[in-house]
Amino acid sequence: MNVRRALLSEFVGTAMLLCAVIGSGIMAERLSAGNAGVALLANTLATVFALYVLIELLGPASGAHFNPVVSTVMAFKGRFGADRRFWLLVLFVAAQLAGALLGAWLANAMFDLPVWQTSNKLRASPGQWLAEAVAAAGLIFVVLRAPAGKASTLVAAYIGAAYWFTASTSFANPAAVIGRMCSDSFAGIAPSSALAFITAQFVGGSAGAWLSNALGER
Numbered sequence: 001m002n003v004r005r006a007l008l009s010e011f012v013g014t015a016m017l018l019c020a021v022i023g024s025g026i027m028a029e030r031l032s033a034g035n036a037g038v039a040l041l042a043n044t045l046a047t048v049f050a051l052y053v054l055i056e057l058l059g060p061a062s063g064a065h066f067n068p069v070v071s072t073v074m075a076f077k078g079r080f081g082a083d084r085r086f087w088l089l090v091l092f093v094a095a096q097l098a099g100a101l102l103g104a105w106l107a108n109a110m111f112d113l114p115v116w117q118t119s120n121k122l123r124a125s126p127g128q129w130l131a132e133a134v135a136a137a138g139l140i141f142v143v144l145r146a147p148a149g150k151a152s153t154l155v156a157a158y159i160g161a162a163y164w165f166t167a168s169t170s171f172a173n174p175a176a177v178i179g180r181m182c183s184d185s186f187a188g189i190a191p192s193s194a195l196a197f198i199t200a201q202f203v204g205g206s207a208g209a210w211l212s213n214a215l216g217e218r
Helices: 003-030 036-062 068-076 084-111 124-147 151-165 175-182 191-214
Strands: none
Touching: 003 036, 003 084, 003 124, 003 175, 036 151, 068 084, 068 175, 068 191, 084 124, 084 151, 124 191, 175 191
16 A cells, blocks of 8 residues: 555545535535425435545545544454554544545535534434444445445445435544534534544444454455
């Protein structure tokens, strides 16, 4: 792995993913005339298409994690190498978080909103925390079990489905939580709701990795 290229890939990929998620949420909210179902559908489609493209294009450079939970699981599975996995994990997560912030700010700016803002959208209920654990567990399970060359399709399809079958609309990504905190829009999440979401995501990710391991390595 070329570390510089991998970190640039994670930074750019996470930035573009959050720009797509937040930007499509803003556009959907403006055009849906108050119909939350239509807005969510538009937000889902944009996210699915963006995920597929980004994983296809950037996967060869970094594995296209764009997600601290995915990177953490990969580090524990030795995908970063035993001798430097801790430092590579730290660098990957830092690149993802920085990219998420840039993506949020870019989406805000494109829609003539204040670049620096904080979401007021509370997402705080036991059902949503459980939903995030389920969403993250499923994502990690798909990532670990996807046949070679099919991860982009399967991950995008899973996230698209999970937008609709989870009460939280499937963030499943701590970097997405951080980025979406910075946009007071349809896709946003209030900072006070963030810690519980992130905790649930790591718990769910661990469960997904355990289940994949229990079924046997691919």
